[in-house]
Structure formats: structure tokens, C-alpha cells
Amino acid sequence: xxxxxxxxxxxxxxxxxxxxxxxxxxxxxxxxxxxxxxxxxxxxxxxxxxxxxxxxxxxxxxxxxxxxxxxxxxxxxxxxxxxxxxxxxxxxxxxxxxxxxxxxxxxxxxxxxxxxxx
Numbered sequence: 001x002x003x004x005x006x007x008x009x010x011x012x013x014x015x016x017x018x019x020x021x022x023x024x025x026x027x028x029x030x031x032x033x034x035x036x037x038x039x040x041x042x043x044x045x046x047x048x049x050x051x052x053x054x055x056x057x058x059x060x061x062x063x064x065x066x067x068x069x070x071x072x073x074x075x076x077x078x079x080x081x082x083x084x085x086x087x088x089x090x091x092x093x094x095x096x097x098x099x100x101x102x103x104x105x106x107x108x109x110x111x112x113x114x115x116x117x118x
Contacts, residue, residue: 023077030073033099037066040106051113058109065102 041059048055076095083089 023081026077026080027073030069030077034066034069034073037062037069040110041066044110047113050118055113058106061102062106065099069099 041062044055044059044062072095080089
């Protein structure tokens with residue numbers, strides 16, 4: 001019986017490249033962010049009788065953002081881990097800045113609606 005080296009396993013996900021808990025923590029944190037956005041949209045839906053149908057734009061916006069986060073977080077995590085391992089990480093702050101801008105806008109809209117309640 002001859003010993004043959006195993007062929008290298010091709011890493012396809014962040015978990016394949018990084019056996020630590022960082023990819024799992026990152027995935028869980030993006031999942032919590034999505035759930036928070038869904039919770040905020042549910043709160044805005046409860047305000048519909050008080051503010052009318054115009055308020056439906058806010059829960060629609062937060063739901064679209066939650067869906068976008070859910071649809072893209074695995075890809076972002078895998079890209080980040082591959083970039084770290086190849087020592088060629090490309091920082092793309094646009095997505096995070098867009099999320100921060102959305103959260104500030106939604107929070108400001110909610111605060112304004114509460115302060116100017118009929």
C-alpha cells in the first residue's frame with residue numbers, strides 16, 4: 001500500500017478558509033441586523049392607523065433592506081475571508097455606509113413621527 005498525498009480541498013466558503021468562529025459570528029450578526037430591520041418594519045406597520053397609508057413606505061424600505069442583507073451577507077463574508085487569506089483584502093465601505101444612512105433616515109423619520117404625533 002503506497003501513501004499518496006490527498007489532493008488539496010478547494011475552499012469555497014468562508015468556513016472552509018477560516019475554521020475559527022469569525023465567519024459564524026459575522027453571519028449571526030448580519031442575521032440579527034436583518035431581524036432588527038423586520039422588527040422595525042412591524043412597528044411601523046402598527047402606526048398605519050394613526051398616520052395613514054403614507055407610512056407604508058417606511059416598512060417597505062426596511063423590509064427591502066433586510067432582504068438585501070440576507071441575500072448578500074454570505075457573499076460578503078466569503079469575499080472578506082478570501083481577501084484576508086490572500087492578503088489582498090479590498091475594503092468596500094459603500095454597503096455599510098448605505099446601511100448606516102438608511103438607519104439614520106429611518107430612525108429620524110420614526111423620531112419625527114413620534115414627536116409630531118397627532
